[in-house]
Amino acid sequence: MSTLLIRNARLVNEGTLRETDVYCKDGFIEQIGPALNQRAETVIDARGNYLLPGVIDDQVHFREPGLTHKATIHSEARAAVAGGVTSFMEMPNTVPNVLTQELLAQKYEIAARTSLANYSFFMGGSNDNLAEVLKTDPETVCGIKIFMGSSTGNMLVDNVKVLEEVFRQSPMLIATHCEDEATVRANTVRYKAQYGDAATAAIHPLVRNEEACLKSSSLAVELARKHNTRLHILHISTADELALFDNTVPLKEKRITAEVCVHHLWFDADDYERLGNLIKCNPAIKAPYHKPKLWQALLDDRLDIIATDHAPHTWDEKQQPYWQAPSGLPLVQHPLLLMLEAVQQGKLSLEKVVEKMCHAPADCFQIDRRGYVREGYWADLVLVDPSQKTTVAKENIQYQCGWSPLEGTAFKAGITHTIVSGHVAYANGQFDETVLGKRLRFVR
CATH class of the missing domain: 3.20.20.140 (Metal-dependent hydrolases)
Structure with a gap:
């Protein structure tokens, strides 16, 4: 069982922005609400940052x-x-x-x-x-x-x-x-x-x-x-x-x-x-x-x-x-x-x-349980620091080709964490590939 608690996030979802916590268990969002008290293996304090669906x-x-x-x-x-x-x-x-x-x-x-x-x-x-x-x-x-x-x-x-x-x-x-x-x-x-x-x-x-x-x-x-x-x-x-x-x-x-x-x-x-x-x-x-x-x-x-x-x-x-x-x-x-x-x-x-x-x-x-931050949905989430300036440069480009037409562009925001199906796959410049992504399913 894997558990993740994101605290104090500014959640942007379904046309609204609100401060909340999000608790994830075994790849899914289990609870969304203020001041959650669940214990979790991983806790991220997202204060000041935006939380978006992946x-x-x-x-x-x-x-x-x-x-x-x-x-x-x-x-x-x-x-x-x-x-x-x-x-x-x-x-x-x-x-x-x-x-x-x-x-x-x-x-x-x-x-x-x-x-x-x-x-x-x-x-x-x-x-x-x-x-x-x-x-x-x-x-x-x-x-x-x-x-x-x-x-x-x-x-x-x-x-x-x-x-x-x-x-x-x-x-x-x-x-x-x-x-x-x-x-x-x-x-x-x-x-x-x-x-x-x-x-x-x-x-x-x-x-x-x-x-x-x-x-x-x-x-x-x-x-x-x-x-x-x-x-x-x-x-x-x-x-x-x-x-x-x-x-x-x-x-x-x-x-x-x-x-x-x-x-x-x-x-x-x-x-x-x-x-x-x-x-x-x-x-x-x-x-x-x-x-x-x-x-x-x-x-x-x-x-x-x-x-x-x-x-x-x-x-x-x-x-x-x-x-x-x-x-x-x-x-x-x-x-x-x-x-x-x-x-x-x-x-x-x-x-x-x-x-x-x-x-x-x-x-x-018609993707099955993705694209929204909802209880019961897959925990695909992104944390954005709106004040973390990011400049595109050779040193931080992840493409195998090693270049980008955006090189030299300075963005005002930065991606701090990316959570894929409940797994913190990327955090502050570091990847964790111990758990891989899932095949998408469709409700048609």
Whole structure:
């Protein structure tokens, strides 16, 4: 039996802030209230600090198997925990692509041995694996991932008949990467002719432009509405797409939901001059006018979830010329600090951060007893010191790739403790890997 008592915390949960104690036993929250007197093996005095539910990141790329020179489930789960992310959902474009139930099971086996955070893995769709997709268990797998734009290996689904059948037959949530492949290819030909080898990352939002995003997202929404499919569109990056999404019904009643990523809220196209390929990602970080529109849609609930799309590459890979440099950036250690900084800047409330990073992912994916600080729920918790300045530097980056586009950024807050399924996995810069994370379960 393991027990944990957190005293004097400023709990931010379900739209309220209050000072309280939280007592956890055998991985679960047993009691919440002031001045609890239970004896516990571990006692944390959180006076002056915020207590939040653990962040749930619904979109990461941890690169294992097959791309472990970039990252591993072990390394990136540690980075996640250091940043207050207690649960992640990882994408199928590893090598080999996760297009069979056997390959999906192998990833779960790796995570069970190595992941400090709680975990789930998407089943991948392709043009020719519908039978395998339909075998996916909705109670133990977060969802089906469809790349409606190019990705690693055989994961582009550009056959309209296949898309139609997946949307018609899928018994569970479909998450989509929406960029129209034909548009991207035509733009690539155009800008290669115009710039050749002199191209820089500044043209990335022109190659992967607003038209590509809107055309693909519109198709996904059309299919979902036609078949009443549970659709979740990942990493919305344009103002153009926002009209596709509804804020007139509660999240739990929505059939079509959307996610925005921290880098599309933090960076804009002006940052390519400074950071170049380090912020090259798909969909692209776009012109500055999109960013305030994304913030507005996040605040009015057209955008439901904040995530990272954490996608690390080695430093050397990112130093290649624009056309050769891979897309993706490492972010899973810093999403909470980024959004806490936005709170300091007056862009949103702390309660809204918790809603979009903790409650909403749990509701959207129907995760079993996570995402909230409630008695009887798993004890996934994060303690934040609002006055502990944190500067991103090589010495404290946990990603295997060893770099971040945020290097040199000074955040006003710091993560002091991360508790994963009742286990203090991270405390004041130190990890405890004697207990690993759990496989997420879903109530569907």
